[in-house]
Amino acid sequence: MSDPILVEVWRGPLVESRHRGAVAVADADGKLVLSVGDVEAPVFPRSAVKALQAIALVESGAADRYGLSDEELALACASHSGEPAHVEGVMRMLAKAGLDSLALACGAHWPASQAAAVALAKTGTPSALHNNCSGKHAGFLCLACAMGVDHAGYWRPEHPVQQKVRSVLEDLTGAALSVDRCAVDGCSVPTWAIPLKNLAHAFAKFGSGRGLHGERANAAARLRAACAQNPWYVAGTGRFCTEIMKLLGARVFVKTGAEGVYCGALPEQGLGIAIKCDDGAGRAAEAIMAAIIARFLPLEAAERAPLARFVTPTLRNWNGIEVGALKVTEALATP
Amino acid sequence: MSDPILVEVWRGPLVESRHRGAVAVADADGKLVLSVGDVEAPVFPRSAVKALQAIALVESGAADRYGLSDEELALACASHSGEPAHVEGVMRMLAKAGLDSLALACGAHWPASQAAAVALAKTGTPSALHNNCSGKHAGFLCLACAMGVDHAGYWRPEHPVQQKVRSVLEDLTGAALSVDRCAVDGCSVPTWAIPLKNLAHAFAKFGSGRGLHGERANAAARLRAACAQNPWYVAGTGRFCTEIMKLLGARVFVKTGAEGVYCGALPEQGLGIAIKCDDGAGRAAEAIMAAIIARFLPLEAAERAPLARFVTPTLRNWNGIEVGALKVTEALATP
Numbered sequence: 001m002s003d004p005i006l007v008e009v010w011r012g013p014l015v016e017s018r019h020r021g022a023v024a025v026a027d028a029d030g031k032l033v034l035s036v037g038d039v040e041a042p043v044f045p046r047s048a049v050k051a052l053q054a055i056a057l058v059e060s061g062a063a064d065r066y067g068l069s070d071e072e073l074a075l076a077c078a079s080h081s082g083e084p085a086h087v088e089g090v091m092r093m094l095a096k097a098g099l100d101s102l103a104l105a106c107g108a109h110w111p112a113s114q115a116a117a118v119a120l121a122k123t124g125t126p127s128a129l130h131n132n133c134s135g136k137h138a139g140f141l142c143l144a145c146a147m148g149v150d151h152a153g154y155w156r157p158e159h160p161v162q163q164k165v166r167s168v169l170e171d172l173t174g175a176a177l178s179v180d181r182c183a184v185d186g187c188s189v190p191t192w193a194i195p196l197k198n199l200a201h202a203f204a205k206f207g208s209g210r211g212l213h214g215e216r217a218n219a220a221a222r223l224r225a226a227c228a229q230n231p232w233y234v235a236g237t238g239r240f241c242t243e244i245m246k247l248l249g250a251r252v253f254v255k256t257g258a259e260g261v262y263c264g265a266l267p268e269q270g271l272g273i274a275i276k277c278d279d280g281a282g283r284a285a286e287a288i289m290a291a292i293i294a295r296f297l298p299l300e301a302a303e304r305a306p307l308a309r310f311v312t313p314t315l316r317n318w319n320g321i322e323v324g325a326l327k328v329t330e331a332l333a334t335p
Numbered sequence: 336m337s338d339p340i341l342v343e344v345w346r347g348p349l350v351e352s353r354h355r356g357a358v359a360v361a362d363a364d365g366k367l368v369l370s371v372g373d374v375e376a377p378v379f380p381r382s383a384v385k386a387l388q389a390i391a392l393v394e395s396g397a398a399d400r401y402g403l404s405d406e407e408l409a410l411a412c413a414s415h416s417g418e419p420a421h422v423e424g425v426m427r428m429l430a431k432a433g434l435d436s437l438a439l440a441c442g443a444h445w446p447a448s449q450a451a452a453v454a455l456a457k458t459g460t461p462s463a464l465h466n467n468c469s470g471k472h473a474g475f476l477c478l479a480c481a482m483g484v485d486h487a488g489y490w491r492p493e494h495p496v497q498q499k500v501r502s503v504l505e506d507l508t509g510a511a512l513s514v515d516r517c518a519v520d521g522c523s524v525p526t527w528a529i530p531l532k533n534l535a536h537a538f539a540k541f542g543s544g545r546g547l548h549g550e551r552a553n554a555a556a557r558l559r560a561a562c563a564q565n566p567w568y569v570a571g572t573g574r575f576c577t578e579i580m581k582l583l584g585a586r587v588f589v590k591t592g593a594e595g596v597y598c599g600a601l602p603e604q605g606l607g608i609a610i611k612c613d614d615g616a617g618r619a620a621e622a623i624m625a626a627i628i629a630r631f632l633p634l635e636a637a638e639r640a641p642l643a644r645f646v647t648p649t650l651r652n653w654n655g656i657e658v659g660a661l662k663v664t665e666a667l668a669t670p
Contacts (some may be wrong), residue, residue: 002337009594009615012518014528022353033432044351080364107653110449122454183347184658192368259344259352264617279614279655280344280352318442318466323519 003037004331007284011315011324021260021277021285021334023292026200027270028210030174035197042181042193043276044256048257049199050136050205051077052172056164056325057139058219059296062146066096073226074233075135077254081236082111082120083128089233090129095137097145104128106137106187111235112204133187135233140165140189157182157190165193171216172202186258195273199263203272207253207265224253224267234335240286240310244293245307254289256282262289266297275282283326287311292326338372339666341612342619343368344649346583346659354619356595356612359668361535362605363545366508369533369627371666375653377516377528383592384410384529385471386558387537389505391499397481399575401431404479408561411567411669412471414591416571417446417455417465424568425464428473432480439463441522468522470568475500475524492517492525501527507537521593522541531592534598538607542588544598545606545631559588559602575621575645579628582641586632589624597624601632618661622646 002020015180022037032039054076057063063073072093080086094100100199111117114155120126124307128134137155144151144275154161157179166177169192177192185191194202205284207224209217227234231245245252254264260277262285273292277284299307316322336353344352357372367374374576389411389669392398398408407428415421444463446452455461463469472490479486479496489496494516501512504527522528529537536577537543542559546551562569566580569590579589589599597620608627614620625645634642650659 011379011526013515014377018613020434020614042349044346044349105654107655111652114445118456121453155336180348183349183351184652184656186652186654186658188654188656189347233464244388261497278353279355279616279619281614284614317519317521317523318444319440319523321519321523323521 003278006329006331007287008329009315009324010327016324018279019279019281020319021275021288022196023288024196024200025203025292025296026197026272027205028201028208028272030197030201032200033271037217037284039196039200041195043196043199043261044183044191044193044259045199045263046185046191046257046259046261047079047133048255048261048263049169050079051227051253051255052169052202053136053165054139054223055168055216056161057218058222059215060143060146060164062143065146066093066142068093068096068142071230071233072135073223074230076139077223077227077255078135078234079132080135080233081116082126082132083113083116083240086135086233087129088234090134090138093135093142096163097142099141099145099151100284101127101129103141103171104131104134105136105150106131106133114238134300136164137187147305155189163188168216169194169202170300171229172205172212173198174201185244191280196276199274200272203253203265203274204270205262205272207267207272208270210270224252224265236299240289246311248297248301252293257283260285262286262332264289264293271296279299279317283313287313287326287328288332291332295332337615340664341371341666342576342622343662343664344659345662347640350359351659354612354614354616356610356619356623357531357566358623359531359538359606359609360631361532362626363536363539363543363607365532365536367532367535368606374531374535376530378531378534378596379518379528379594380416380598381520381526381592381594381596382468382604383590383596383598384504384534385414386562386590387504387541388471388500388611389474389558390503390554391496392478394550395433395478395499397478399483400576401428403428403431403477406563406565406568407470408558409565411474411478411592412558412562413470413569414467415470415568416448416451416453416574417461418448418571419465421470421568421571424636425469425473426478428470432477434476434480434486436462438476438486438500439466439469441466441468450572466522472522476505490522490524497525501525503551504529504537507540508533509536531611535607536610538588538609539596539605540598540607542607543605544603546603555631559584559600562588573626579625579645582638583628588626588636591620595620597621599624599628601628604631606631618648622648622661622663623667626667
């Protein structure tokens with residue numbers, strides 16, 4: 001197993017580091033239109049499938065029952081930066097289900113946003129609300145309450161919420177999510193390893209609605225629209241997911257996952273995208289995703305330069321001096 | 336060029352990510368006793384050679400002229416965490432040369448120590464003193480003042496300080512540090528790309544004094560002793576370099592560099608070590624360094640378990656649940 005080098009990290013005249021990886025781009029029939037590296041090996045998708053995990057929240061009627069707004073649905077799909085409006089949105093979601101932050105089982109960490117972390121440090125310490133996954137967890141809790149089941153232990157693989165989520169993931173990916181493919185995610189919910197080709201197929205279905213039954217297709221469309229209209233709620237200030245969806249609107253859906261995973265959809269093209277950087281590097285996964293979008297999405301003239309800055313990001317040091325750049329390799333070039 | 340996989344990142348039942356890399360272990364004659372992957376390719380050593388860069392500070396007489404303490408010499412070799420005593424030590428170094436923090440050209444960043452960053456955020460913002468390289472820069476400034484040259488621009492490749500540092504690096508590594516191997520480091524000083532086999536040779540000489548002229552050998556011994564006696568000043572609370580040197584004392588010298596580089600010496604064995612993780616991952620470089628030490632350094636019974644925890648570090652999530660571990664591969668096993 002040796003995936004190709006997809007991204008080089010240049011410093012001055014030389015390549016300093018190299019990132020290998022694999023990429024699958026598929027249509028809603030599961031046909032691969034691009035396959036680079038090993039797209040058959042199981043990959044833990046981590047947070048990159050939050051939007052798929054959120055389908056159950058919508059199609060079950062829980063989102064309507066608690067009157068979740070589009071911002072709040074975007075938070076259910078988010079790895080947010082813990083900025084104040086993210087935290088407030090998650091508190092609202094919990095309150096709508098009659099809960100508060102004590103119900104969250106995701107654990108606490110400092111906001112990913114440095115500005116938010118510095119502001120918080122002046123007066124307090126982080127809670128589970130600041131965890132990048134708190135919106136997803138609030139969605140799980142809303143689902144548990146709407147299902148009329150005890151929300152305690154909602155994060156365990158055997159809980160009805162996780163069983164429902166697993167069933168949706170199996171339907172969309174076509175992969176059997178067996179216990180020998182299951183691990184514990186950073187926020188304690190199960191993460192099931194799924195081949196990139198299946199993840200790409202799932203996101204083609206998520207993006208187009210094709211191959212999904214009516215309620216499921218409607219839920220997918222509603223979540224996509226919520227994210228497209230509220231990209232700041234999906235990540236945060238200056239983040240890749242936010243900036244790409246701000247730039248390209250509803251023509252693209254992208255979502256990061258830990259350990260170098262990225263998933264996305266190009267709804268108008270009917271394509272789904274799944275990326276894994278072998279070594280877990282997010283910086284490389286972002287450049288690869290930007291390169292794939294540039295290859296498959298017809299761009300307007302004004303969009304080319306802003307997108308190119310994500311394909312070949314400049315590296316600057318602590319003094320702001322340009323010291324190098326990330327560059328995608330020939331392995332990703334248009335054939 | 337395909338370096339072997341040296342570290343696997345396990346999550347539950349599967350490998351989630353993989354790190355490739357290269358390792359050279361050499362004696363003071365430059366003979367390789369271990370060579371894994373490509374040890375001939377030039378690698379930017381970044382902060383891993385700070386102790387070699389500090390040799391000029393000592394052998395020039397600058398350290399004696401300004402009465403630098405062992406803690407301060409350790410800081411000159413450090414990538415410190417910006418904890419209060421690190422910052423105070425750098426201020427003392429600068430004051431001894433009649434300077435203050437305004438002379439530092441390394442740029443500012445938040446302390447690498449989360450506790451120090453949180454404490455600082457309550458009252459202020461970081462300065463260049465908090466930059467992990469500020470001790471090295473204070474050493475460069477002391478050297479400039481002792482040389483009687485204008486300290487302005489001390490970070491530029493053509494400045495007498497950097498020329499002297501380059502000359503020491505060329506002597507120890509035996510590599511020609513030409514302009515086509517030069518890039519700008521995170522703190523703006525030049526970093527010259529050097530093959531791992533040459534870096535390992537240099538650290539064997541640094542660790543043993545063999546092959547160095549008298550003043551240079553004395554300077555190396557003094558810097559090693561300063562770091563061995565003050566490992567907290569070389570990195571900080573809980574950091575790998577600090578913990579390893581606390582555990583094993585003067586029998587080992589280790590120093591991290593950005594982008595997955597690690598260098599070290601086993602003085603009693605007369606060996607030098609140089610590691611590069613291809614993708615730049617520090618987590619993998621640390622596990623590799625711990626594995627190399629375990630292989631080449633005779634250990635006392637009480638040292639085995641603490642060192643093993645660095646060879647196979649456990650991964651825990653935000654709730655403290657054990658979710659996986661890093662494991663070094665057969666490619667690093669004793670033949």
